[in-house]
Amino acid sequence: MSAATDHSAPQIQPYRTGLRPEILGLIIFLVSEAALFGAFFMYYANLRVLNGIVWPGEFDIPAEATSINTLILVLSSFTCEFALLSLYKRKNGAVFAWLLATFILGAIFLGLQVEEYRIVGFTPQDEATGAIFFTLTGLHGVHVFIGLVLLLLGMIRALAGRWSPERHSGLLAISIYWHFVDIVWVLLFTVVYCLPSS
Amino acid sequence: MTAVLKPTLARCLWVAPAFAALAILITVAARSIFGMTPVLQESTLLTVAYIAGGIGFIVGIGGFDYWFTWMKGGELDPNDHSQHGARSWGDYFKFNTDHKVIGIQYIVFTFIMFLVGGMFAEVFRSELARPGQQVLTDQQYSGLISQHGVIMIFVFMVPVFAGIGNYVIPLMIGAADMAFPRLNALSFWLLPVAAFTLLSSFMFGSFDGGWTGYPTLSEQSGYGMTLYQLGIQLAGASSIATAVNFLVTIITMRAPGMTLFRMPLLVWANLATSALVVAATPFIAGAQFMAMFDREMGTHFFTVAGGGDTLVYQHIFWFYSHPAVYIMILPGFGIISEVIATHARKPVFGYRAVAFSSAGIAILGFAVWAHHMFASGMEPWLRVPIMLSTLLIAIPTGIKIFSWLGTMWGGVLRMTTANLFAIGFIFTFVIGGLSGVMLAVVPFDVSITNSYFIVAHFHYVLFGGSIMTIYAGFYHWFPKVTGRMYNEVVGRWHFWITFVAMNITFFPMHYQGLVGMPRRVADYAPEFAWSNMVISLAAFVLGASTLIFVYNMIHSARHGKKAGANPWGGLTLEWLLSSPPPIFNFPATPRVIGGPYRYGEEGAKHAIVPEVEPATVETTV
Numbered sequence A: 001m002s003a004a005t006d007h008s009a010p011q012i013q014p015y016r017t018g019l020r021p022e023i024l025g026l027i028i029f030l031v032s033e034a035a036l037f038g039a040f041f042m043y044y045a046n047l048r049v050l051n052g053i054v055w056p057g058e059f060d061i062p063a064e065a066t067s068i069n070t071l072i073l074v075l076s077s078f079t080c081e082f083a084l085l086s087l088y089k090r091k092n093g094a095v096f097a098w099l100l101a102t103f104i105l106g107a108i109f110l111g112l113q114v115e116e117y118r119i120v121g122f123t124p125q126d127e128a129t130g131a132i133f134f135t136l137t138g139l140h141g142v143h144v145f146i147g148l149v150l151l152l153l154g155m156i157r158a159l160a161g162r163w164s165p166e167r168h169s170g171l172l173a174i175s176i177y178w179h180f181v182d183i184v185w186v187l188l189f190t191v192v193y194c195l196p197s198s
Numbered sequence B: 001m002t003a004v005l006k007p008t009l010a011r012c013l014w015v016a017p018a019f020a021a022l023a024i025l026i027t028v029a030a031r032s033i034f035g036m037t038p039v040l041q042e043s044t045l046l047t048v049a050y051i052a053g054g055i056g057f058i059v060g061i062g063g064f065d066y067w068f069t070w071m072k073g074g075e076l077d078p079n080d081h082s083q084h085g086a087r088s089w090g091d092y093f094k095f096n097t098d099h100k101v102i103g104i105q106y107i108v109f110t111f112i113m114f115l116v117g118g119m120f121a122e123v124f125r126s127e128l129a130r131p132g133q134q135v136l137t138d139q140q141y142s143g144l145i146s147q148h149g150v151i152m153i154f155v156f157m158v159p160v161f162a163g164i165g166n167y168v169i170p171l172m173i174g175a176a177d178m179a180f181p182r183l184n185a186l187s188f189w190l191l192p193v194a195a196f197t198l199l200s201s202f203m204f205g206s207f208d209g210g211w212t213g214y215p216t217l218s219e220q221s222g223y224g225m226t227l228y229q230l231g232i233q234l235a236g237a238s239s240i241a242t243a244v245n246f247l248v249t250i251i252t253m254r255a256p257g258m259t260l261f262r263m264p265l266l267v268w269a270n271l272a273t274s275a276l277v278v279a280a281t282p283f284i285a286g287a288q289f290m291a292m293f294d295r296e297m298g299t300h301f302f303t304v305a306g307g308g309d310t311l312v313y314q315h316i317f318w319f320y321s322h323p324a325v326y327i328m329i330l331p332g333f334g335i336i337s338e339v340i341a342t343h344a345r346k347p348v349f350g351y352r353a354v355a356f357s358s359a360g361i362a363i364l365g366f367a368v369w370a371h372h373m374f375a376s377g378m379e380p381w382l383r384v385p386i387m388l389s390t391l392l393i394a395i396p397t398g399i400k401i402f403s404w405l406g407t408m409w410g411g412v413l414r415m416t417t418a419n420l421f422a423i424g425f426i427f428t429f430v431i432g433g434l435s436g437v438m439l440a441v442v443p444f445d446v447s448i449t450n451s452y453f454i455v456a457h458f459h460y461v462l463f464g465g466s467i468m469t470i471y472a473g474f475y476h477w478f479p480k481v482t483g484r485m486y487n488e489v490v491g492r493w494h495f496w497i498t499f500v501a502m503n504i505t506f507f508p509m510h511y512q513g514l515v516g517m518p519r520r521v522a523d524y525a526p527e528f529a530w531s532n533m534v535i536s537l538a539a540f541v542l543g544a545s546t547l548i549f550v551y552n553m554i555h556s557a558r559h560g561k562k563a564g565a566n567p568w569g570g571l572t573l574e575w576l577l578s579s580p581p582p583i584f585n586f587p588a589t590p591r592v593i594g595g596p597y598r599y600g601e602e603g604a605k606h607a608i609v610p611e612v613e614p615a616t617v618e619t620t621v
């Protein structure tokens, strides 16, 4: 089944260049990520609304301490955006610096979350409430971790001088992903930490 | 020697075990450092070995080579086509980025899985041929029916449509390839990993929760159940990646002039299906994650004793799995529209209505999941709304059936095998749709739930529906893919034997269910002896008919008579290319100048490909 003729000048490029395929692809992928979180939120909602359990049961979730952590993550969304803006102004050093700042903020967030796991006083094996608390925050934590890896790769490419206003979709993708992780966290924080049981 | 270092299957043979071994070592080390007992927890070690081995397989075949370069900050050549196209047989066993090669890889692999799943069915049908138990123990019986369902759904039905789409869609929209060729290859190579994970569970006594894997049964089963949960995750990841790819391809890579309403209906169907996959598949992933945590980590998502809720698994599972039944039939609807329009030489009747009904089904499909739970003890207030939405979804489905009938009406039908399967499909699918509407009615459903009536319903929609469309598609595009014609006489035999045997196999199950024969049980009351014998005999004939098809495909691909570019006189873009198409598809950017189904108009064209034929005067639809 070999092909009949071989055309030596192929163009595997989109015809509709208004939409960058990799960014569109990322956004569609994030829809599916949102649905994955949706499955766990669905479980959580079922537990609280239909089964009417008192959240978080006999456990204590440190909402105040975590609100500071939330601010840190929100801040990192801004630093990430500044990296992109610096790129458009062709300030390559600033790109690296802002990415580094984002990375550090993200790492602090993740570290504090892990610390929280240590001090909350219950485990994933304690009741369904413990299971869903750790799974929701853990799934988000995994996403932060992946984001950190991506930021690291972004920094490596920044050092190698691979970003430019003309070739920036990788960096744009990283920042969109990072904003997504941030938005999911704000939602998660509101629903899981702040929504009181009535 | 170099073959074990280059990205080949040979490299997989050592990389995958190496990854698995490394993962086991790390886990053992971690467990002993953190003082977890026992250090050699067998199920944990197996699970990490499976996950790491799967990743190792993809690394071995070369799935990540390109991304490794990117990660190291290396320079990438966007026009590097070294992995594109098949120049010899060996290229079909490699990580290949050509959508045509991937399409064939998908189709051949999933069809082999179809044969495997079919073999399982033949084995448990021989058990069911007579009352009492002769061949299988209860445990083996449950294991086989579960494997049968899971293999058929997750590694045949869902991905085979991805295969057909892969081959045909880029050609139909005038593109050189899919938007992300490497991601495309990656999604394919995830499938063998998924299939291996599922099938190798036989080493641990298979899994026995049916294809649905409900807790609490799934919490108590042997280790095979974990592999079921893992295998579904892998197949799901593969289908999400493909769906993202299809969406981006269809949105950004249509040839100039191909507006939304000039897209062939198969493209529309794939657009709707892919949207469903992207939005729905993560729910089954979520459900399986939780069930797996319960099993492997001792959480209490679904154990009532630990404050969990068993029923919510079913909600999340069906929130995916009802849309999934449309994932398994919408592309088939698209195929039928192509086949019937081409072979009836008529424009599709109600083109826009059909396009919109695909979108309508995709949206409504999210609002009917709980019709699988009428008898589950779920919240009673959900019943009536779900019943109404389920009845409603029959409307867009009906629109399509009227469109096919209207398209054929007054047309000069060419009774090729492809068209026979399309017409046979309409007949059997209507039966399946009718039993579906019956099941939507709560009191009826509650009285026959878990009986053979359900089995009859979903085999009429899946075998009588999806598989008939798949055969129609195979025959329709066979000349395009191989450059040769299949044997029409053998094809007709295949159709008639399949069609008759299928109806004899599945129709009596309606009756068995109404009279009260329960599904998923290896034995039955003596009064069902006669009907079960008939069913089993027909099932063996049905299985044998598949071999006729396999013979026809293999023999004709090598010795069939030459097909030429356009044996059916089709207007859509794939027929404007040679058969098989050139490695990079179109020699120049094609231009679309009219609708795709302008059959019967004198000299009408859908598109022109410069260099293949001279430009003609542009007309509008």
Ligand code: HEM
Residues within 6 Å of the ligand: B212, B325, B326, B328, B329, B371, B372, B373, B390, B391, B393, B394, B397, B432, B433, B434, B435, B436, B437, B439, B440, B441, B445, B448, B449, B450, B454, B457, B458, B461, B462, B465, B466
């Ligand atoms: C007119 C459209 C349809 C309607 C109204 C409908 C309705 C239903 C209902 C109410 C059930 C649940 C029965 C029960 O478990 O008690 C069911 C089961 C099922 N349907 Fe359909 N259906 C339709 C089309 C389809 C299609 C197109 C497919 C696949 C291609 C399909 C595949 C299935 C499967 C696999 C099951 C059984 C699931 C199990 O194992 O419990 N259905 N259908």
Ligand SMILES: [Cu+2]
Residues within 6 Å of the ligand: B321, B322, B325, B368, B369, B371, B372
């Ligand atoms: Cu359904």
